[in-house]
Amino acid sequence: MGGAKRNPSTVAPRPPIRPIGPIRPIGLIIGAAATDGLRRVSRFLLVLLALLPACDAGDDINAALQRMMVQPRAVDYGANRMFRDHRAMRPLPRGVEPLGRPLPAPIPPDFPSPPTLAELQRGRDRFDITCAACHGLLGDGHSPVADAMRLRRPPSLVSGPVKDFPPGEIYRVATQGYGLMPSYRLQLSPEDRWAVVAYVKALQLRQAIPIVALPAPMQAEARKELK
Numbered sequence: 001m002g003g004a005k006r007n008p009s010t011v012a013p014r015p016p017i018r019p020i021g022p023i024r025p026i027g028l029i030i031g032a033a034a035t036d037g038l039r040r041v042s043r044f045l046l047v048l049l050a051l052l053p054a055c056d057a058g059d060d061i062n063a064a065l066q067r068m069m070v071q072p073r074a075v076d077y078g079a080n081r082m083f084r085d086h087r088a089m090r091p092l093p094r095g096v097e098p099l100g101r102p103l104p105a106p107i108p109p110d111f112p113s114p115p116t117l118a119e120l121q122r123g124r125d126r127f128d129i130t131c132a133a134c135h136g137l138l139g140d141g142h143s144p145v146a147d148a149m150r151l152r153r154p155p156s157l158v159s160g161p162v163k164d165f166p167p168g169e170i171y172r173v174a175t176q177g178y179g180l181m182p183s184y185r186l187q188l189s190p191e192d193r194w195a196v197v198a199y200v201k202a203l204q205l206r207q208a209i210p211i212v213a214l215p216a217p218m219q220a221e222a223r224k225e226l227k
């Protein structure tokens with residue numbers, strides 16, 4: 001038979017909403033106590049009220065508040081000798097993301113596909129424009145900018161720890177930045193970032209490669225040069 005249809009005219013009229021009368025202070029306090037955000041404030045006031053008679057004078061409370069206000073603390077850009085670099089502001093640990101930003105897609109450790117010659121050439125072009133100013137044209141960390149960045153030098157990308165980074169880790173640094181190095185997410189598309197990583201890997205390879213690993217024509221050429 002289906003559900004009984006309700007005839008709107010049979011619904012009892014609802015009582016009109018009562019207008020709010022003048023608010024008295026006591027009403028305000030109770031209202032505040034009922035409101036979630038203000039509940040803690042009123043509780044704090046109640047505790048203060050309860051404490052007041054126990055104190056000789058308001059001076060004690062003032063002294064306590066004063067102590068909280070002038071306690072030793074680290075200020076932005078200030079020094080703090082507790083840390084080795086004496087910086088009060090700490091660099092974010094690796095992988096930290098601001099609250100509310102959607103998490104980026106996980107970065108694969110290796111190239112999404114083996115780099116092609118065209119990608120290497122594109123990578124060289126982008127590397128020379130985007131990274132070389134600091135890390136040097138050969139990626140060895142020698143550049144006028146690096147010489148000027150004495151606090152934290154841009155490291156060599158072709159030796160030291162970065163040499164053992166999997167491609168995905170270099171991609172992550174170019175995407176998210178690291179320490180003093182900013183992110184190059186906006187300057188480089190994801191394809192360009194992988195191309196830059198491919199070129200960095202090529203720069204690493206050219207540092208030390210057994211002559212027998214070269215293609216035959218290049219072996220002959222290299223032997224001639226080495227004589």
Ligand code: HEC
Nearest residue numbers: 130131134152153154155162170173174178179180181184
């Ligand atoms: C403005 C200068 C500057 C530019 C441009 C720059 N870097 Fe860096 N890079 C740095 C500095 C400085 C550090 C060290 C940061 C630190 O230790 O706080 C660094 C560190 C790195 C590291 C090592 C990170 C680690 O985990 O130790 C990699 C890899 C790297 N850069 C790759 C790149 C690539 C790829 C580009 C180009 C897309 C690039 N950088 C562009 C300054 C730069």
